[in-house]
Amino acid sequence: MDDRKLSDTELLAGLLQRRPEAFRQLVERRKHQVLNICYRFVHNAEDAEDIAQETFVEVYRSIASFRKSSSLQTWIYRIAVTRSLNFIRNQKRLKRGGAVQEISRDAEGAAELPGPAIDDPHQALEQKERRQVLAQALDRLPQNQRIAFILSKYEEISHQDIAGILGTTVASVEALVHRAKTNLQKRLSTYYRGASQKSA
Amino acid sequence: MDGKDVDERRIEQEVARTMSSLDDLPTPSADAGFFSRLERRLAGIGAEKPRLAARLFGDLRLGYALLVVIVLANLATAYFAVQGMTTAESRDQSLETLAAQFMPNLPGAQAANQWPD
Numbered sequence: 001m002d003d004r005k006l007s008d009t010e011l012l013a014g015l016l017q018r019r020p021e022a023f024r025q026l027v028e029r030r031k032h033q034v035l036n037i038c039y040r041f042v043h044n045a046e047d048a049e050d051i052a053q054e055t056f057v058e059v060y061r062s063i064a065s066f067r068k069s070s071s072l073q074t075w076i077y078r079i080a081v082t083r084s085l086n087f088i089r090n091q092k093r094l095k096r097g098g099a100v101q102e103i104s105r106d107a108e109g110a111a112e113l114p115g116p117a118i119d120d121p122h123q124a125l126e127q128k129e130r131r132q133v134l135a136q137a138l139d140r141l142p143q144n145q146r147i148a149f150i151l152s153k154y155e156e157i158s159h160q161d162i163a164g165i166l167g168t169t170v171a172s173v174e175a176l177v178h179r180a181k182t183n184l185q186k187r188l189s190t191y192y193r194g195a196s197q198k199s200a
Numbered sequence: 201m202d203g204k205d206v207d208e209r210r211i212e213q214e215v216a217r218t219m220s221s222l223d224d225l226p227t228p229s230a231d232a233g234f235f236s237r238l239e240r241r242l243a244g245i246g247a248e249k250p251r252l253a254a255r256l257f258g259d260l261r262l263g264y265a266l267l268v269v270i271v272l273a274n275l276a277t278a279y280f281a282v283q284g285m286t287t288a289e290s291r292d293q294s295l296e297t298l299a300a301q302f303m304p305n306l307p308g309a310q311a312a313n314q315w316p317d
Contacts, residue, residue: 024235031230045228052230053238060242130214130221137218153222181219188215196207 012072015063027056030073033156034080040150041084043135051087055080074164077157081147081165137187141180148173149180 014022039048
């Protein structure tokens, strides 16, 4: 097996020729980012791995349709985002049967997010509740704002990559992230104000 | 500072904490077996049995045979449908003749009773 690290051009040429070594190198180079992108959307490690694998299967199958209008990695990330969103949509469809179920699913999803180890159980519970609330607020954002916000939280993805994934400019991505934050702040303020009034 | 301001400040702090609750998410890493599992998945997809229609029409001769069977089935259906219509017509005529012989007062019976010249 050829263990030499292929350049990006060689990698793409190898993929187009369906060379197994090129595909192996691509997966090894991108699996970490792809897995983490999926994880940030679906909030579950097993589902994220499954979607990441499906992403690479699609890359393998449809590499011939890659048009080079974006970089190969952006194209792969875009597939990962689309597949993650489809997964969420399908999950919702499966569990459809009332808003209560949907909210509880979101809450369950958020609850699966492992946070940093917090020794104080009270603090851990508070953090868990915050993630549930944020997940629900995120779910109500317009899709491009949600994508921009979620991906901007993942340090290994640049705004340039996010722009490529969304098919827009870096300036637009920054505007989307800003708008997402503003909307989230408004929604969260309303939520906590309501909760405060109820408890008063 | 009154109670309202305290409440507002507490809400702002809670919003800020909630907004940053995903900042410290761990980054799961794909283990060494990721590619092996992917290879198995790809092999599994390649080995999937094609669907029935694809299998039938994938083989050209089998496809033609199936087409002939479908055409023959259609012709047979058309034949029996026409046959059924003819039988129904003759049955209606017989009933009219019978009605004319035994119930001459029925409308249309007189016409049926008259012999052609």
